[in-house]
Amino acid sequence: MGNVLITASGLGVIRNGRQILQQADLTLEAGKIVTLIGPNGAGKTTLVRAVLGLIKVDEGKIEKTPDLRIGYMPQKLHIDVSLPLTVARFLALGGKVRADLNEILQLTGITALVGQPMQSLSGGETQRVLLARALLRDPQLLVLDEPVQGVDVTGQSALYALINEIRNRRQCGVLLVSHDLHLVMATTDTVVCLNQHVCCQGHPEQVTNDPAYLALFGESNGNAPSPQVAIYTHHHDHQHDTHGNVIQPAKSKLIHRHGSGCGDNCEHHHHG
Amino acid sequence: MVDFLLLALLAGLAVALVAGPLGAFAVWRRMAYFGDTLAHSALLGVTFGLLLDINLNLAIALGCLLLALILVGLQHNRFLATDTLLGILSHSTLALGLVCVSVFSENRIDLLAYLFGDILAVSQGDVISIWLIAFAVLAALVWLWRPLLAITVHEELAQVEGVPVVKVRTALMILMALVIAIAMKVVGVLLITALLIIPAAASRRLTRTPEQMAFVASLLGSLAVISGLAASYFWDSPAGPAIVLSATLLFCLTLFKRQHD
Numbered sequence: 001m002g003n004v005l006i007t008a009s010g011l012g013v014i015r016n017g018r019q020i021l022q023q024a025d026l027t028l029e030a031g032k033i034v035t036l037i038g039p040n041g042a043g044k045t046t047l048v049r050a051v052l053g054l055i056k057v058d059e060g061k062i063e064k065t066p067d068l069r070i071g072y073m074p075q076k077l078h079i080d081v082s083l084p085l086t087v088a089r090f091l092a093l094g095g096k097v098r099a100d101l102n103e104i105l106q107l108t109g110i111t112a113l114v115g116q117p118m119q120s121l122s123g124g125e126t127q128r129v130l131l132a133r134a135l136l137r138d139p140q141l142l143v144l145d146e147p148v149q150g151v152d153v154t155g156q157s158a159l160y161a162l163i164n165e166i167r168n169r170r171q172c173g174v175l176l177v178s179h180d181l182h183l184v185m186a187t188t189d190t191v192v193c194l195n196q197h198v199c200c201q202g203h204p205e206q207v208t209n210d211p212a213y214l215a216l217f218g219e220s221n222g223n224a225p226s227p228q229v230a231i232y233t234h235h236h237d238h239q240h241d242t243h244g245n246v247i248q249p250a251k252s253k254l255i256h257r258h259g260s261g262c263g264d265n266c267e268h269h270h271h272g
Numbered sequence: 273m274v275d276f277l278l279l280a281l282l283a284g285l286a287v288a289l290v291a292g293p294l295g296a297f298a299v300w301r302r303m304a305y306f307g308d309t310l311a312h313s314a315l316l317g318v319t320f321g322l323l324l325d326i327n328l329n330l331a332i333a334l335g336c337l338l339l340a341l342i343l344v345g346l347q348h349n350r351f352l353a354t355d356t357l358l359g360i361l362s363h364s365t366l367a368l369g370l371v372c373v374s375v376f377s378e379n380r381i382d383l384l385a386y387l388f389g390d391i392l393a394v395s396q397g398d399v400i401s402i403w404l405i406a407f408a409v410l411a412a413l414v415w416l417w418r419p420l421l422a423i424t425v426h427e428e429l430a431q432v433e434g435v436p437v438v439k440v441r442t443a444l445m446i447l448m449a450l451v452i453a454i455a456m457k458v459v460g461v462l463l464i465t466a467l468l469i470i471p472a473a474a475s476r477r478l479t480r481t482p483e484q485m486a487f488v489a490s491l492l493g494s495l496a497v498i499s500g501l502a503a504s505y506f507w508d509s510p511a512g513p514a515i516v517l518s519a520t521l522l523f524c525l526t527l528f529k530r531q532h533d
Contacts, residue, residue: 052432072432079425082473083300084480093422095433137433 003030005065005141005173006051012059013046021046022197024060026175028141033167033174035184035204037232038194044177045075047194048145051175068141069098071134071172075145077126079118087121088114091133098138108132108162123150127159135166141173142166149179160185186230193232204230277505280391282399284497284515286406287455287467292490293413294451295472296482297444300424304469305355306343306445309362310452311464313339315369317453318386323376329401332456336449339365344442366461389460389512392504402454409447416443421482458497459512466516471496474523492522 006028013021021043028034028051038044049055051062052072079085087110091101105111108128113121121129127147134142144163148156164187167174178184184191184204192201298307317335321328339361346357373383385393394402413420419440422430431437455464471493472485479485500515 049428052428054428054431070432072429074426074429077426077429080300080302082476083424084476084482084485085425086481089481090425093418093425093430095418095422095435133429143432 004028005030005068006062008047008051008060008062010060011047011050011057011062013043013050013055014058019196021050021057024194024198026051026192026198028173028175030140030173031167031171032189033163033176033185033187034190034192035176035178035188035232036192036194037178037180037184038199042195044194045145048143048175048177052143065140069137069139071137071139071142073127073130073134073142073144073147075149075177077118077130081119085118086114087116087118087129090118090129091136094133094136097136099136101136104132104135107166108135124152124155124159127151131159131162138170139172141175143175145177146179147176160187184230184232188230188232191232202232204232276392276394277501279394279396279399280501280511281498283394283402284391284458284501285494286399286402287451287458288471288493288497289490290406290409290413290451291455291468291493292471292475292488293486294409294448295468295470295493296475296486296489297420297424298448298465298468299472299476300482303448304465305358305362307448307452307465307468309343309358309365310336310339310445310449311456311461312362312366312369314452314456314461314464315386316365316372319369319372319376322373329398329453329457333405333450333453336452337446340445340449341442344438344445369461385460386456387460387462388510389456389458389463391458391501391511391515394457398457402457405450405454409450412443412447416440420444459515463512463516466519467493467496470516470519470523474519474526477526477529493519496522 004027006026008024008026011021011024011026012019020041024043024047026034026036026047036044036047046055050057052070053062079090091114102111105114108131110125110128110132113125113129118126118129127150131144131147134144142163147163148159151159163174163176163185166172167187176185176188186204188204190201191204193199298304313335314332317332318328320335321331324331343358343361352360370383373386382390419430419435422433422435423437423440427437427441451468452464455467459467472489474492475485475488479488496515496519499518501511503509503514503518504511
């Protein structure tokens with residue numbers, strides 16, 4: 001085990017009488033990338049918000065390294081057009097700058113954008129500006145909520161490569177939320193599949209010639225030395241019935257306890 | 273210059289000065305309706321002030337503060353959209369205020385003065401208390417400027433970065449309540465939001481940073497106060513509405529400016 005930054009154990013969140021997170025465990029370590037996947041409504045964002053301390057959990061506990069510096073890249077950013085705000089001012093709003101500004105600007109490729117109004121940026125540019133603001137805190141932990149959404153495939157690879165480079169250089173922990181159930185960042189150390197509870201977790205498989213990868217990204221990308229995307233194969237030890245209840249396999253013992261957490265949209269349990 | 277006109281000018285300028293930056297936040301955070309709600313509750317403050325026989329300015333400020341805090345609490349566990357909630361509170365407090373004023377005050381007060389302002393009747397004591405409050409609010413705004421901007425851009429990001437979001441948001445509401453209390457004398461409860469929103473909106477097209485926008489909004493607000501009072505003096509138009517119309521005129525003029533970005 002490396003340097004553990006956050007240990008969350010047995011987290012449960014109940015909102016309006018509905019259990020949206022149940023018995024969820026998560027460990028984040030320095031220098032490791034954890035990717036969180038799961039269908040819509042699986043509680044990914046809830047888990048991230050709990051880890052960030054933005055919401056109170058109803059069950060379980062979260063242990064954090066004291067004075068942990070977290071760099072957070074939110075899923076969406078909406079700034080009212082009435083607010084005149086340049087990229088430079090937006091970056092300065094993050095508070096005390098602990099990293100070299102020029103270095104971060106170059107790393108995220110936004111040097112040319114600093115004088116632009118925030119509202120004029122494209123989706124990909126906004127993501128990189130948000131990443132830069134997170135990095136300026138010289139974070140020990142980076143939390144990225146769907147960083148590649150709205151970014152094209154090339155931009156996606158570039159962003160994944162950048163996140164990996166940041167991890168290698170700064171040895172920070174990374175928690176990444178992905179909307180894709182099967183394709184994850186290649187250098188991910190652990191994939192956690194969530195559907196109210198942790199359904200399964202493990203290491204993604206490296207793919208260079210996997211037909212599923214090629215079908216999605218085409219041969220033209222094959223000349224890249226190392227693809228930035230990998231396939232994650234789910235190894236569930238349980239299935240869900242139509243009501244979402246966990247069906248116990250006849251002989252095997254369940255490793256963890258389940259309630260009736262999984263919704264009907266849990267459609268990914270046929271793999272592995 | 274006539275004495276009462278000088279006092280009116282001094283009071284109006286203080287309000288315009290502080291309404292600039294606060295109005296900018298109202299525009300950026302889409303708080304126009306919130307401002308209306310606070311302003312309407314001020315009338316209720318007047319009633320309580322009369323009933324309890326305490327200083328009316330103090331009663332108005334306390335009434336606004338109380339409502340601001342109730343709103344903060346309601347927004348925490350909401351089951352209705354914010355604009356619905358504000359709509360209910362805004363018009364109920366206004367209606368309640370109107371009823372209470374007419375039932376309890378026995379014609380001791382001039383309702384129109386509270387609805388549309390009575391800037392030409394401010395006393396020396398009023399001017400002093402208005403300036404004191406304006407200075408206090410300005411100082412607080414300078415002190416809280418960066419956290420206020422940070423939560424305006426993205427509340428959760430700000431919270432992760434260590435900004436005490438709930439405290440800062442509550443502080444903004446309190447400042448808003450204070451300014452409404454002093455602006456009531458100038459333009460009355462029905463037009464306060466206009467004094468906050470219009471100069472800030474007019475300033476948007478002329479500026480490129482948040483600070484410039486706040487500063488220019490103060491300038492435009494002051495200009496509106498001066499020209500509104502002038503119109504009132506020369507043409508005998510009601511002062512509060514004249515000030516608001518002057519601000520609207522300035523806003524319309526800025527629409528002719530070509531946008532640079």
